[in-house]
Amino acid sequence: DAKTTQPPSMDCAEGRAANLPCNHSTISGNEYVYWYRQIHSQGPQYIIHGLKNNETNEMASLIITEDRKSSTLILPHATLRDTAVYYCIVRPGSGNTPLVFGKGTRLSVIA
Amino acid sequence: NAGVTQTPKFQVLKTGQSMTLQCAQDMNHNSMYWYRQDPGMGLRLIYYSASEGTTDKGEVPNGYNVSRLNKREFSLRLESAAPSQTSVYFCASSDPIQGAISNEQFFGPGTRLTVL
Numbered sequence: 500d501a502k503t504t505q506p507p508s509m510d511c512a513e514g515r516a517a518n519l520p521c522n523h524s525t526i527s528g529n530e531y532v533y534w535y536r537q538i539h540s541q542g543p544q545y546i547i548h549g550l551k552n553n554e555t556n557e558m559a560s561l562i563i564t565e566d567r568k569s570s571t572l573i574l575p576h577a578t579l580r581d582t583a584v585y586y587c588i589v590r591p592g593s594g595n596t597p598l599v600f601g602k603g604t605r606l607s608v609i610a
Numbered sequence: 611n612a613g614v615t616q617t618p619k620f621q622v623l624k625t626g627q628s629m630t631l632q633c634a635q636d637m638n639h640n641s642m643y644w645y646r647q648d649p650g651m652g653l654r655l656i657y658y659s660a661s662e663g664t665t666d667k668g669e670v671p672n673g674y675n676v677s678r679l680n681k682r683e684f685s686l687r688l689e690s691a692a693p694s695q696t697s698v699y700f701c702a703s704s705d706p707i708q709g710a711i712s713n714e715q716f717f718g719p720g721t722r723l724t725v726l
Contacts, residue, residue: 535715542614542700542717543653586652595641595660595704597668598715600652 502526503587508605511581517574519604521587524568529591532563533598534572536583543586543600546572577608612636614718616701622724623691631686631721633701641704642684643715644668644676646697653700659684691725698722 504522511517523532531550535543547554547561549570554561560573574581586603590596617632635642640661645653645668655668659678673695675687684703688695704715 540698540720542702542719543715544717545714595658597643597655597658598653599669600645600654602650602652 502589502599503601505585505587505601505604507602508607510607510609511574511577513579513608513610514576517577517581517606517608519572519574519585519587519606520569521572522569523587523589526567526589530589531591532561532567532570533588533590534559534561535586535588535598535600536581537586537603538580538583546585577606579608579610582606582608614701614703614716616699616718616721618721619719620722622726623688624726625692627691627725628687628689629691630688631699631701631723632683633685633718634683635701635703635716636682637703637705637716638681639703639705639716640681642678643702643704644674644684644686645700645702646670646695647700647720648697656686656699691723693725696723696725 531548533548534546537543547559549561563570584603584605588598614635643658644656647653654670656674657676659665662681665676677685699721701718702715
């Protein structure tokens with residue numbers, strides 16, 4: 500079973516920030532938080548990951564609470580092409596442990 | 611680089627028929643994975659191969675077999691297809707040794723399989 504809880508769907512206006520929450524209250528000390536997204540039945544695409552510090556890359560920012568029991572993925576200026584299902588996954592940062600997907604959050608960006 | 615490629619893109623089978631889904635990666639990755647995705651659901655792991663010559667069962671292995679032919683290729687076989695195996699199948703690869711920082715998995719475009 501997935502170790503994360505996400506809302507099933509969210510809407511966001513184009514150009515606004517999209518904030519996608521994730522609860523992972525049973526996360527272990529060696530587990531990272533990963534975010535992937537899946538656009539219209541394509542293969543999932545890696546977005547970002549983090550352990551305990553906030554992270555930012557060209558796609559998004561990841562904010563992890565101090566107790567690491569929840570996190571938020573932020574798309575700073577959502578576009579229509581960001582419409583997708585977003586998956587929050589916890590797993591060890593090293594090794595080949597497979598990803599365990601939940602149902603994710605379906606983000607709809609609206610013009 | 612083509613990344614992860616899968617063949618075929620689409621397939622329709624009759625119940626009881628067999629077929630093999632092919633997957634190849636050109637990123638010199640050690641680990642490869644097979645997932646299935648049913649409508650409205652997340653991906654579920656069928657089998658994975660941590661390295662060439664090894665395979666392990668995932669969450670839903672029943673009805674499937676796999677072969678890690680070499681470092682590049684990882685095939686998934688349905689010996690006797692059933693309607694419950696109608697799904698989209700995704701192959702993925704990663705390299706936890708070279709890519710230990712992100713441990714990113716790269717996914718193929720998927721094979722859409724219908725079993726009548």
